[in-house]
């Protein structure tokens with residue numbers, strides 16, 4: 001989300017000049033500026049865009065006072081080179097931190113571990129993050145994740161590309177097991 005507000009702020013200022021000024025000169029200048037500005041920003045975004053697509057993504061609804069939440073999705077690498085999801089960031093109004101986790105069995109107890117090296121998505125392949133396996137853990141929720149709301153995340157990959165995603169908060173259909181921290 002912050003990417004968007006950053007790139008659109010200058011345009012908003014230019015538009016403000018339009019409406020405040022009756023001068024054709026300033027109008028022309030503003031227009032010119034906008035024309036030069038827009039393709040540059042678009043180009044910048046295009047070169048940073050990720051070749052990885054998020055499918056079936058959602059955050060699981062929590063109770064109101066929950067401090068942690070989980071996000072699930074499938075990542076599809078459309079490129080012909082391997083990509084590694086190295087980190088995930090979450091908007092600060094939702095949670096203080098997002099971590100890449102996996103679930104492991106240790107002495108018959110399910111435990112979660114942070115995957116500090118990230119997760120590799122091989123060229124042309126898909127990797128699923130699902131309940132009982134890999135997931136994105138939201139730590140320090142400001143409030144519970146309410147069904148019907150949305151969570152904005154930014155996925156960062158080893159090639160430097162960033163993928164902003166907006167995921168719905170849903171109750172897990174037919175939830176048969178619980179997954180606690």
Ligand SMILES: [Cu+2]
Pocket residue numbers: 101102112113135136137
């Ligand atoms: Cu976790």
